[in-house]
Amino acid sequence: MVEITDVVCPLCGCVCDDIVVEVEDNEVKKVRGACAVGKSKLMGHGRIKSPAIRANGVLKDCSYDEAIKKAAEILAAARRPLLYGWSSTVCEATKVGVELAVEIGAVIDNTASVCHGPSVLAIQDVGLPSCTLGEVKNRASLVIYWGANPTSAHGNHMKRYSYISKGYFLPGGKKDKKLVVVDVRETKTAKMADRFIQVEPGKDYLFFSALRAILYGHEDVVPDDVGGVAKKELLELADMMKETPFGIIFFGMGVTQSRGRHNNIINAIQVTRAAHTHTKFNIMPMRGHYNVTGFNQVCTWETGFPFAVDLSRGFAWYNPGETAANDILWRKECDAALFIASDPVSHFPADSIRHLARIPVIQIDPFANPTTEFADVVIPTAVSGVEAEGSVYRMDGIPLRLRKLVDTDYPSDEEVLMRILEEVRAIRAKEGE
Amino acid sequence: MQTIRLKLKEGVMSGVAKIPVIVDSLTPDKLSGKSEAEIKAVKVWWGNREENTGDLFEVSVEGEAGSAEEVKVVMEGDLTRVKYIGAGMKTGEIVANGDVDMHCGALMEGGKITVKGNADCWAGREMRGGELIIEGDAGANLCAMYRGETTGMTGGKVIVHGNAGECAGQYMAGGEILIKGNADILAGLNMKGGKITIEGDAIMPGADMTGGEILIKGKVEDMIPSFKFVETTTIEGEEYRKYTGDLAMTEKRAKGVLYVK
Numbered sequence: 162m163v164e165i166t167d168v169v170c171p172l173c174g175c176v177c178d179d180i181v182v183e184v185e186d187n188e189v190k191k192v193r194g195a196c197a198v199g200k201s202k203l204m205g206h207g208r209i210k211s212p213a214i215r216a217n218g219v220l221k222d223c224s225y226d227e228a229i230k231k232a233a234e235i236l237a238a239a240r241r242p243l244l245y246g247w248s249s250t251v252c253e254a255t256k257v258g259v260e261l262a263v264e265i266g267a268v269i270d271n272t273a274s275v276c277h278g279p280s281v282l283a284i285q286d287v288g289l290p291s292c293t294l295g296e297v298k299n300r301a302s303l304v305i306y307w308g309a310n311p312t313s314a315h316g317n318h319m320k321r322y323s324y325i326s327k328g329y330f331l332p333g334g335k336k337d338k339k340l341v342v343v344d345v346r347e348t349k350t351a352k353m354a355d356r357f358i359q360v361e362p363g364k365d366y367l368f369f370s371a372l373r374a375i376l377y378g379h380e381d382v383v384p385d386d387v388g389g390v391a392k393k394e395l396l397e398l399a400d401m402m403k404e405t406p407f408g409i410i411f412f413g414m415g416v417t418q419s420r421g422r423h424n425n426i427i428n429a430i431q432v433t434r435a436a437h438t439h440t441k442f443n444i445m446p447m448r449g450h451y452n453v454t455g456f457n458q459v460c461t462w463e464t465g466f467p468f469a470v471d472l473s474r475g476f477a478w479y480n481p482g483e484t485a486a487n488d489i490l491w492r493k494e495c496d497a498a499l500f501i502a503s504d505p506v507s508h509f510p511a512d513s514i515r516h517l518a519r520i521p522v523i524q525i526d527p528f529a530n531p532t533t534e535f536a537d538v539v540i541p542t543a544v545s546g547v548e549a550e551g552s553v554y555r556m557d558g559i560p561l562r563l564r565k566l567v568d569t570d571y572p573s574d575e576e577v578l579m580r581i582l583e584e585v586r587a588i589r590a591k592e593g594e
Numbered sequence: 595m596q597t598i599r600l601k602l603k604e605g606v607m608s609g610v611a612k613i614p615v616i617v618d619s620l621t622p623d624k625l626s627g628k629s630e631a632e633i634k635a636v637k638v639w640w641g642n643r644e645e646n647t648g649d650l651f652e653v654s655v656e657g658e659a660g661s662a663e664e665v666k667v668v669m670e671g672d673l674t675r676v677k678y679i680g681a682g683m684k685t686g687e688i689v690a691n692g693d694v695d696m697h698c699g700a701l702m703e704g705g706k707i708t709v710k711g712n713a714d715c716w717a718g719r720e721m722r723g724g725e726l727i728i729e730g731d732a733g734a735n736l737c738a739m740y741r742g743e744t745t746g747m748t749g750g751k752v753i754v755h756g757n758a759g760e761c762a763g764q765y766m767a768g769g770e771i772l773i774k775g776n777a778d779i780l781a782g783l784n785m786k787g788g789k790i791t792i793e794g795d796a797i798m799p800g801a802d803m804t805g806g807e808i809l810i811k812g813k814v815e816d817m818i819p820s821f822k823f824v825e826t827t828t829i830e831g832e833e834y835r836k837y838t839g840d841l842a843m844t845e846k847r848a849k850g851v852l853y854v855k
Contacts (some may be wrong), residue, residue, distance in 0.1 A: 240641030241613045266642025285742045366780075367819055370801060373819035373842035382822045382841055423778055424761070424801070430843065431802075472641035474616075480741055482734065483696055483716060494675065496611035496641070519610045 162190070171249070171546025174448035174556035175294075177317050187567045188549065194391045196316025202547075203310070209529050209541035220539060223457030232499070232523045232538045236265050237592075238496035239521075241473065245486045247271040248450035251551025251563060252459045254525040254574035257464040258501070261582045262485065264589070266473045268495075271456040272449070272503050274470045274485035275346070279417040281457055281467045282424035282481060290433045293557045294321075299328035301443070301485065303405035305341045308365065308415020308430065309447045312349040323411070324353070342413055345369070351386050358398065362390025363420035364566075368395070369428035376435035376490030382467075403439040410444040416448070451546070455554035490516050492553035498521040500547075501574060504530040525577055538567045543571040548576040551575070595666065598625055598633065598658035601652040604669030606640070613641040614695060615650055617669075618678040622686025622705060626662035630655045652701070664687050669694075674714075680707040695734070698725040702750065715759065721769065734759035734778070737771055745789065747771070753803045763790045766806060782808045785850060803840045803850025814854045815817075818842075821852060828854060 174193075182203060183191035185361050192200040212218040212228035236242055244267050247255050261410035264271035273281055297304070304323045311318040315326040319325045324340045331337035342354040343365075351357040360368050363389070371387040374380070376399055385392045402408055410433060416425045429444060436442035464470045466479035469486075482488060484507065488511035489495045497520055506514055507530060517535050524536035527544045543549040546563035548571060556562050570581075598751065600620060616639040625633055633655065634648025647653060651671075659665045665686040669679060673694045680688045681700040690698070693711035700719040711716075712730035718737040732754045737747035738761055746765035757775035764780070767787040776794035786805040795812035800821065821839035828834070834853040841848045 195664060202751075241611060242642075282741060286744075364816070366798060366801070367816060370840065370842045371819040377841065377844050379820065379822075379841040379845065383819050388816075390829045420779065421798075424783065428801075428842075435842075474639055480716075492675070493610075493612045494614055496609075496613060 163483055165564070165566055168203070168566065169553075169561050170199040170203065170544060171451050171553070171563055172196075172202045173315050173451060174453060175315050175318050175321065175558075176451050176553060176555040176561050177321060178561055179321075182566055184566055186468050189566060197547045197579065202544075205212055205465075205544065206545065207527065207528050209533070209539060212541060213539045215218050216536040220533075220536070223582075225540070225577075226417070228538050228540045229580045230584055231582050232540065233588060235497050235521045235523060235538070235590040236261070236267075236499065236581070237585045239265065239267075241494050242267040242490065243486055243489060243495045243498040244501070245271070245498065245505060246427045246501040247456040248273070248453035248503060248544070250502035250574045251452060251549070251553055252455045253551045254501070255294045255456050255459040256463065257578040257582060258574055259460060260584065261320045261578060262470070262472050264582060264585055265351060266475070268400050268473070268484055268489055269460065269464075270466070270469045270484070270486040271453060271460070272464070272508075273453055273457060274447050274481060275418075275487065275508055277413060277417055277446045278468055278481055278485065279423035280412070282423040283430060287425075287430045287434070287522075289430060289445075290437070290443055291445050291557065293559055294323075294445075294555065297405075297443070297445075298322050298326045299320070299331055300407040301328075301405075301409045302337060303330060303339050303341065303401055303408035303544045305343065305365065305408065306350055306447075307343045307352075307410055307412040308345075308417075309411055309413025310348040310415075311411070312346070312353070313449065314413070314449070315447060316410075319350075319353075322373045323409070327396065339405070341398065341401065356398070356401075358390055358394055359388035365416050365425050366421040366428055369425065369432050371436040372399060372432050373397055373428070376402070376438065377440050402436050402442065405442075408436065408440065408442045410442070411447050411506070412444065413447040415521060445557060451555075452553040454558060455552065455560075458554050458558070487513050494522060497521045499525070500532055500536075501525040501578075504532045506531040506535055525574060527571065539556075540577050541571055542574045542577055543569045545574065549573040549575075595664050596655065596657040597666045597668060597669045598622075599652075599654045599656075599670065600647070601822070602669075602673065602676060603650060603652060606650050607672045607675060612675045614675045615640050616677050618681040620647065620667065620669075621680055621683035622665035622667050622688065623684045624663040625667065626659060626686070637707070657672065664776075673711075679709075680705075680726075683707070684736050693730065694754045696844045699724075699752075701758070702726065718747060718750070718752050718771075720745070721747045721752070721771075725750060728754045728759040729754070731756035732758045734761055734763070734841045735764060737766060737769070738762070738764035744784070745786075757794065758792075761806075763788070768847075770838070772779070782806065782850075799848055800837075800852045801840060803852070804842055804843055804847045805849045807851045807853070809834070809853040811855065817854065822848070827853070 162185045169178045180191040191495045327334040335410040360534040367388045464477040469476045469481040471484040523538040547557045550567035636647045677695045679698045696714045696848040703723040706725040715733035739746040748768040760779040764783040777796045779797045781799045804846040837852040
């Protein structure tokens with residue numbers, strides 16, 4: 162039995178890097194310090210056994226060579242291919258993915274487009290006054306979760322980084338901190354809060370505008386009720402914000418994917434800006450997958466844009482609403498799709514999935530999921546962070562290195578993509594002859 | 595007067611995938627002076643490959659034109675995945691017979707486009723001049739801007755006979771939009787100049803406005819709570835409440851005007 166310390170968890174955007182894992186006979190036997198979902202990922206489950214190609218409606222096992230060749234043929238022939246997923250794999254794989262997208266004139270997009278894509282859009286418009294999670298832990302005496310429920314979605318977030326953690330300047334932990342939750346319903350996180358503000362669904366935008374006006378000194382124009390919240394509550398929240406020496410707003414999909422979407426986030430970020438006329442305030446998206454942030458980083462340094470990049474015309478064109486995965490699927494633009502490290506069939510709207518049933522689909526993933534049922538080519542890979550190493554970005558943009566804990570015969574995502582790219586280039590070269 | 599007819603061939607949109615065709619190369623000013631054979635050889639993007647216009651469209655040319663101003667382009671067939679109709683056009687006329695895809699009239703500088711149907715998102719994006727008439731509905735981001743750009747429409751006139759989607763006139767800095775139907779959320783978002791008239795209803799209009807004017811003849815749902823009531827005023831015989839804002843942008847910048855019944 163070998164004990165491995167400081168293991169980096171490949172599950173959510175918290176990317177906890179203090180996990181302890183016990184390995185015996187090349188298998189993870191015990192996990193300490195991870196939340197329930199992180200532990201489940203590290204322990205392993207439900208792997209795809211072999212590469213496969215669908216024939217007459219049934220997936221039939223084949224060799225890696227055959228699956229990779231078939232995938233390359235589909236992609237090289239496509240007129241509007243989509244390469245989607247990327248958020249549960251490492252930056253090294255994404256880098257090859259972008260290269261492949263350039264080679265075949267594809268649209269490349271990650272799961273942000275159905276999650277925090279609106280946040281990324283908003284950040285481009287108005288910036289992001291933010292900080293690291295370490296700063297939050299050590300300094301933030303006011304923690305606001307807005308449309309986010311970390312007790313369910315980011316198991317260790319409060320314990321490691323925010324309300325419950327003991328910080329250098331806040332040694333009493335939660336005794337020294339205040340927790341505010343704004344949400345449309347009383348979540349588990351809301352039950353822990355010093356103050357819970359319940360806003361009507363779809364009315365967050367109004368709430369943010371009112372809060373900004375108050376922070377700028379114009380409370381006189383704000384009506385008595387804003388989105389189901391009494392003006393008195395708004396004024397008290399504004400006072401709490403003014404009084405803290407260092408505050409943070411963590412926001413989730415309750416605001417990114419409800420009415421107003423990226424404009425909600427623009428407004429939320431501007432609340433932070435308005436609070437800066439009184440104190441130091443920060444804001445941070447509660448990014449979901451462990452490397453959803455990393456894809457946005459790699460895609461930006463490779464193409465100039467963070468997600469939903471259309472490379473079909475030989476240059477990078479970026480227009481979420483037109484060039485995100487769902488845009489080209491539900492509009493039936495896409496004629497072939499490669500999904501990696503994600504499960505769109507579980508998460509996309511019915512119109513998009515219906516189209517997926519009609520076009521060739523390639524899946525690269527360690528795990529079988531509903532997308533496997535739609536795939537014409539399936540290529541299993543190593544689990545990053547368990548069987549393969551690589552770089553990832555935590556939700557606050559801090560890069561961390563995932564570790565390899567056990568050996569495997571599965572190739573890494575990067576290796577499979579590299580081989581598809583080589584195969585595509587070979588097909589192209591032959592066509593050119 | 596010269597009429598150039600471009601009819602999208604049926605085979606282009608009959609497959610499992612409806613792959614967009616990008617036609618910013620087919621404006622009156624760019625086609626002016628070209629023979630039928632030359633027009634057929636003009637390149638258009640179809641997905642990730644460039645094709646000849648003649649391979650995707652049936653092309654016919656009638657009459658002569660002394661200048662681009664006298665060129666009328668008539669587009670026909672299934673145009674629901676034909677993007678950038680009239681984008682960047684400077685003069686002449688385009689008539690699109692049917693629903694059109696995104697970016698129709700984007701960056702348009704002059705001339706006239708008539709869409710005899712609905713126009714998808716970003717119609718009239720960053721329009722600088724000319725006239726755009728949409729006889730059906732307009733999608734989201736009508737006369738708004740490309741992602742990250744902070745100036746939308748700066749000139750010209752747009753009339754939408756139906757409804758408009760989210761964020762109509764976002765970052766608008768000049769020109770005029772008339773929406774005869776309803777406007778979805780956040781019409782005139784970040785508006786800095788120009789005028790939007792909405793004859794129907796609107797939801798949360800004028801957020802983050804720093805200039806320009808929005809007049810709403812119908813109902814307003816979810817009025818932005820950071821606007822200041824100024825006075826009651828009469829326009830064309832009807833009484834309106836005049837507000838200025840958006841105070842969420844600070845008092846110094848809150849120079850937008852909202853007329854609400």
